[in-house]
Structures are given as structure tokens and as C-alpha cells.
Amino acid sequence: MSTFKAPKGTYDLIPPFSAKYLAVREAISAPLRTAGYGYVETPGFEDVNLFARGVGESTDIVSKEMYAFETKGGDKLALRPEGTASVLRAALEASLHKQGNLPVKLWYSGSYYRYERPQKGRYRHFSQVGAEAIGAEDPALDAELIILADQAYRSLGLANFRILLNSLGDKECRPVYREALQAFLRGLDLDEETLRRAEINPLRVLDDKRPDVQKQLVDAPLLRDYLCDACKAYHEEVRALITAAGVAFEDDPKLVRGLDYYTRTTFEFVHDGLGSQSAVGGGGRYDGLSEMIGGPALPSVGWALGVDRTVLALEAEGVELDIPATTSVFAVALGEEARRMLFGKVVELRKAGVATDFSFGGKGLKGSMKDANRSGARFTVVAGERDLAEGVVQLKDMESGEQTAVPVDALVEAVRARLA
DSSP states (O other): OOSOOOOTTOOOOOTTTHHHHHHHHHHHHHHHHTTTOEEOOOOSEEEHHHHIIIIITTSHIIIIIOOEEEOTTSOEEEEOSOSHHHHHHHHHHTTGGGSSOOSEEEEEEEEEEOOOOOBTTBOSEEEEEEEEEESOOOHHHHHHHHHHHHHHHHHHTOOSEEEEEEEOOOTTTHHHHHHHHHHHHHTSOOOHHHHHHHHHOTHHHHTOOOHHHHHHTTTOOOGGGTOOHHHHHHHHHHHHHHHHTTOOOEEOTTOOOSSTTOEEEEEEEEEGGGTTOOEEEEEEEOTTHHHHTTOOOOOEEEEEEEHHHHHHHHHHHTOOOOOOOSOSEEEEEOSHHHHHHHHHHHHHHHHTTOOEEEOOSOOOHHHHHHHHHHHTOSEEEEEOHHHHHHTEEEEEETTTOOEEEEEGGGHHHHHHHHHO
């Protein structure tokens, strides 16, 4: 065995389990691709200040969980802990917002990194699929993204997830609420670190998961009671559009996402079958983030859904995805001449779009048929010296056990016809 193992808090995706992750990524991204979202891919690391400014220095992500390092050239970089800041940076750098077609709609998929205590559903390396709509302030855009995420989860067969919805207000009404919340928090029995956080970003205290803190927050003022008329109207329109689309949600006046850049609409997808780590994804509107990282005013909204968490949710519900076998045909050659001929046919089948594998390593018939069974192939093609002399191969249906002699020249069409 190797002396090396995957780092603590990380995992390897290996077949056949990895096929489930690919299927989840495909299902989440499919509705986005039909709604005009184009694919974007950003580096796995960025300037550390991109996250410090955008995500927020008071957040646990930046202050405790970010993998930051200095290069030999003196650049201070960080492994990306989330996707939104990177995607917005890429859109600004490429001037996508200047091409006259707003919003810029982008989706992405990749790995993200946070240094935290590993537990089930919470890793130091994790996978997400995300979507961002950049450059438009429109409640229909917020609703669209929530509906698309709901559609993705429904397509996977998930049923027991809930959508939590709230509004965090904007730069007009949130400062008033901030002062009221800070005044309330100063009167509680909180540790110095939490009180310090309350002075920087009091909304982050509402997101504190410790039971002794949550107990004291029962009577905390609610942001919905401080929303200005514009934010109230905006939020009601988002709610109305989601409701009209038949998507169920729950109003959660205490919902606060763990990133500083959110404004107005904020939402979270939770699954009660995952225990304490119940969030499977979430997002919201971030109208001021572009300006925070040095860009123009570009009101935007987006979300990220955890692939790892979604897989756990599927398992919690006992949902089995319909994942096709990676191999449709398995070829077994007996003898060198048959081996050369059949390998050529394997190449032809693959060019014709048929997933085909070959018995490598010079195994005998018994060992090769075991490989064929393990591959999950629907059909096995067997050819020996006698078959070559007759110009045929033996095509065996692995489900029924029926075996038919097929002319070599007609093999590709015969296989395609049976798989159709």
C-alpha cells in the first residue's frame, strides 16, 4: 500500500461512486444551461484580498477557515473558499458587463477549500455548482434562480428539502436595523470575540450556531420590521413570483447567510435528513459586491449548491439515481488473430458512439467473462479462431443469456440496433 493518504478532511472520488457526483453536477447545471447561463471556470486560488473585501474580514471563512499563503514572489494568495467573488472578478476583468447584454448569466462547477473541523457533510475540500446573474436589479431574476435550483433538485428525485427565504434590506434601511441590533447585543452575556464581531457586523452574530447564544437571541429585533418600503415591495414581488411558479418556501426572518456581501433577497436550501449540517445550498442578492472589489455598481444575485451535501440528501431519502452502465459492450478475444480483429471492431464501435471495453492482459475465456460481468455491459462480443474462419463473432446478451452469431462486417449495426 502507498504510504500517502488523502489529507484530513478531504476525499477521493472513485468509480463507481464518482458517477453519482457527475450525475448530480449534470442535473444541477442542466436547468441553468436552458436558461441562458454560460459556463465560466476560474483559478483555484486568488489574491487573498479578493475574499477579505468581498466575503468579509469578520466572517469565520476569512478569519479562521481560509487557506492563505505567500508565494516565492511575495504574492499573498488564498485557495478559493467560495465561488461568487472569483466569478465576479473574472466577469469584471473580461469586461463582460460592457458588452451590452445585462444581466451577464454564468454558471460554474468546481472545488472549494475551507479549514474547519471535518465532519459528515462538512469537508475541507468540497464541490459546488453555482450560478450568478450579474448586472441587473430585478426580483424576477432572484425568483428565476430560486426556481431553477428547485427544478434541479426535483429532477434528481429529492422531495424532502425546504427553501428558507428572507430579505436583508439594503444600504438605506439596514444601517437603522444594525444600530438596533447592536444595542440589543450589547445587553447580552456574550464572550469578547462575539461582542467584537457584533461591532463589525452584528448580523453575523444571528448566524451563531451555539445553543447558549441562540437562547439569548430569541427576542432579538427582526430585520423585516426595519425594511424600507422599496425593500418590502421588492421582497413581496420575489415571493409572489416564486409562489406563482408553484415553488414552496418558508419565510425565515432570522435567516442570515454567512457572507458579508448579501443584500435584500437571501435564501437557503435545507434538508432535515442531514442532521446539524442541514444546508445543501443557498445564495442571495449582492448588489454592492462589485464596488467592494473595485468594479462599477453591478447589482447581482446568485447561488451555490453543494454537490457533496446533495449526494448525502439523496442517500438520506433513499433515492437511487438512474446511472447508465459505463460500458455497453465488452469484447473478448481468444487468440492473437482474433485479438487484432476484435480490437479494430472495438475502435469502430466507439467511433459509432457505443461505450465499449476490451479484455486486456491476455486472459483466458473464464477470466475475460468475469471482467465482462463486472463491467456491467449489456452485450459481450466473443471471437475465436473458428469464428474468424467463418467470418462471424458471437454476440451474447448478458441479461437473457441468448447468444447469436453475427457477421463481422455487420457487428456495429447489429449492436446499435439492439441497444436502440
